[in-house]
Amino acid sequence: MRILIAPDKFKGSLSAMEVCNAIERGILNYDATIETIKHPLADGGEGTLAILQNYFELKTESAVAIDPLFRTTTATYKHNDDTAFIEMANASGLLMVEENNRDVCNSTSFGTGQLILDAINKGFRKIILFIGGSATNDGGVGMAAALGYKFFSKEGINISPTGKGLISIDEIKNQDLSFSLNEICFTVVCDVKNPLYGPNGAAHVYAAQKGASAEEIEQLDLGLRNFSKQVERYLHKDVAHLQGAGAAGGMGAGAVCFLNAKMQSGIDFVMEQTHFDASVKNNVDLIITGEGSLDKQTVEGKVIKGVSIRAHQNHIPFSILAGVVKDVALIKSNLKPARIQSIMEMDITVEDAMENAAKYVTEMSYQLIKSQNDHFIN
CATH class of the missing domain: 3.40.50.10350 (Glycerate kinase; domain 1)
Known part of the structure; x- marks a missing residue:
C-alpha cells in the first residue's frame, strides 16, 4: 500500500x-x-517559502524594512538565480505585532515594498509575491509608497500609506517610480478569493482579527471603496470585483494595480512548483x-x-x-x-x-x- x-x-x-x-x-x-x-504543502500565504525550501535550494537575502507599525526591523526573502520570492508576512505580518498592540487602521505594508525594491535593486527581474498573514488593510498603498507612488488628499496633502488613509485619497501620482513596470515580471500568489470590499471583502472578513472594532471595520471598508475608485481613475485598473482583490487587506488589488502583477491561486502555484x-x-x-x-x-x-x-x-x-x-x-x-x-x-x-x-x-x-x-x- x-x-x-x-x-x-x-x-x-x-x-x-x-x-x-x-x-x-x-x-x-x-x-x-x-x-x-x-x-x-502551503496555500500561497504565510509559510509558503518554508515549503518551497523543502523542494528547491533557495538563497536568503536580508533587508532593513519597517514593520506594520513603522518600527525598523530586518526582513528576509528568498531567491534563485533569476527570481525573488517575497512573503508579505515577513515584513508586514500580523505575527510581527503584539496582540495587545494590533492597530490595523494605522498599519502599513510599506516594508513589503522595501523588500520588493531591494530585490529590484539587486537585479531580479522576476518577483513572486506571496500574500497572506498580513497585519494590514491598506490596499497595498504602503507597498506602493515604498516604490515611489504618492497619494494625496483633496487639499493636496500627502496621505499616510495606511488603512485609515485610504478614505482620504483623491489623487495618485506615479511619476517618481524607481523602476519601469515593463522591466519586471510580477506574480502575486494568494490563498483566498475575497473581493476588495463589501460583506465578503477584506475589512469585513479579516480586519477584526487584526484589531479593528465594528466602527473601524465600516470605515476601512469605505476606504477600500474609495481606493477602488481612485485606482480606476488614475491607474485605469478595475479591481472592484476582482477575485482575490481582498486578500491580505487588499494587497491582492494593490499588486495588480501598482505592479501590473498576474494573480495566481496559491495552492495551484505550490502544487505546480512542487x-x-x-x-x-x-x-x-x-x-x-x-x-x-x-x-x-x-x-x-x-x-x-x-x-x-x-x-x-x-x-x-x-x-x-x-x-x-x-x-x-x-x-x-x-x-x-x-x-x-x-x-x-x-x-x-x-x-x-x-x-x-x-x-x-x-x-x-x-x-x-x-x-x-x-x-x-x-
Missing part, C-alpha cells in the same frame, strides 16, 4: 513537514510495510491531508481543496486530519472526503491540543489506518 501525505501546517503548532512526520509515524506504527510519500500531480499519479492508494482549522474557507481555495480536486480527478480516496473542525457538513458536502478526524474530538483542552499536536496527529493517523484497514489493506 502506498499513502501520499500532503498536509498544510497546523498554524501555531506544527509546520507542514512536522505534520507529515507525525502522520507517517502513526501509519508506520500500525504497519511498517506501508510505503509513505511525504509532500508538505510537482504534486506527479506524486498523485505514483500508484497512490490513499491521500491523507490536513490543516489546523477546517472551516468554510477550506472549501474556497486552501490546501485541502486543492488536494480534494486532484484526489477525485484520479479516483483516489482521501482523508482529512485537523486540529478543529467548524463546518463539517459544508466540508463533507463540498469536498467529499472518505473521513475527517480532529484533535478537539478527543475532549482535551485547546492548550493541550496546541502543545502536543504532533502526538495527537500520530494517534489520529494510527486510528485512521486501523479503521480503514479492511478497505485498503487486504
Whole structure:
C-alpha cells in the first residue's frame, strides 16, 4: 500500500513537514510495510517559502524594512538565480505585532515594498509575491509608497500609506517610480478569493482579527471603496470585483494595480512548483491531508481543496486530519472526503491540543489506518 501525505501546517503548532512526520509515524506504527510519500504543502500565504525550501535550494537575502507599525526591523526573502520570492508576512505580518498592540487602521505594508525594491535593486527581474498573514488593510498603498507612488488628499496633502488613509485619497501620482513596470515580471500568489470590499471583502472578513472594532471595520471598508475608485481613475485598473482583490487587506488589488502583477491561486502555484500531480499519479492508494482549522474557507481555495480536486480527478480516496473542525457538513458536502478526524474530538483542552499536536496527529493517523484497514489493506 502506498499513502501520499500532503498536509498544510497546523498554524501555531506544527509546520507542514512536522505534520507529515507525525502522520507517517502513526501509519508506520500500525504497519511498517506501508510505503509513505511525504509532500508538505502551503496555500500561497504565510509559510509558503518554508515549503518551497523543502523542494528547491533557495538563497536568503536580508533587508532593513519597517514593520506594520513603522518600527525598523530586518526582513528576509528568498531567491534563485533569476527570481525573488517575497512573503508579505515577513515584513508586514500580523505575527510581527503584539496582540495587545494590533492597530490595523494605522498599519502599513510599506516594508513589503522595501523588500520588493531591494530585490529590484539587486537585479531580479522576476518577483513572486506571496500574500497572506498580513497585519494590514491598506490596499497595498504602503507597498506602493515604498516604490515611489504618492497619494494625496483633496487639499493636496500627502496621505499616510495606511488603512485609515485610504478614505482620504483623491489623487495618485506615479511619476517618481524607481523602476519601469515593463522591466519586471510580477506574480502575486494568494490563498483566498475575497473581493476588495463589501460583506465578503477584506475589512469585513479579516480586519477584526487584526484589531479593528465594528466602527473601524465600516470605515476601512469605505476606504477600500474609495481606493477602488481612485485606482480606476488614475491607474485605469478595475479591481472592484476582482477575485482575490481582498486578500491580505487588499494587497491582492494593490499588486495588480501598482505592479501590473498576474494573480495566481496559491495552492495551484505550490502544487505546480512542487510537482504534486506527479506524486498523485505514483500508484497512490490513499491521500491523507490536513490543516489546523477546517472551516468554510477550506472549501474556497486552501490546501485541502486543492488536494480534494486532484484526489477525485484520479479516483483516489482521501482523508482529512485537523486540529478543529467548524463546518463539517459544508466540508463533507463540498469536498467529499472518505473521513475527517480532529484533535478537539478527543475532549482535551485547546492548550493541550496546541502543545502536543504532533502526538495527537500520530494517534489520529494510527486510528485512521486501523479503521480503514479492511478497505485498503487486504
